[in-house]
Amino acid sequence: MLKCKDIVARSSDYIEGELSGWARANYKVHLFMCTHCRRYLRHVQVAAQAAAKVAKRSVSDEQASHLASNIQKAASEKPDGDVNP
Numbered sequence: 671m672l673k674c675k676d677i678v679a680r681s682s683d684y685i686e687g688e689l690s691g692w693a694r695a696n697y698k699v700h701l702f703m704c705t706h707c708r709r710y711l712r713h714v715q716v717a718a719q720a721a722a723k724v725a726k727r728s729v730s731d732e733q734a735s736h737l738a739s740n741i742q743k744a745a746s747e748k749p750d751g752d753v754n755p
C-alpha cells in the first residue's frame with residue numbers, strides 16, 4: 671500500500687498520466703481511502719491548471735516568479751494527515 675509521501679512524490683506522474691496501470695491503480699486506492707491526499711491532489715491540479723492558463727498569456731517576470739513560488743509551495747506542502755506514516 672502506498673503511503674502519503676508516495677502520493678506526493680508521484681502526483682505529477684499521476685496527473686500527467688505517466689503511471690503504469692498497476693501503479694495508477696495503487697495510487698487510486700490510496701486516494702479513495704485518504705481524504706488528505708485527495709485534497710492535496712486537488713490543490714496541485716488547480717495550480718497546474720492555473721499555470722497552463724498563464725502559459726497561454728503574456729506575463730511579466732514578476733508575475734511568473736510569483737506563480738512559480740506558489741506552485742512550489744503547493745507542491746512541497748505535506749498532506750494534513752498521514753494515514754500511513
Ligand SMILES: [Zn+2]
Nearest residue numbers: 674704707753
Ligand atoms: Zn494519503
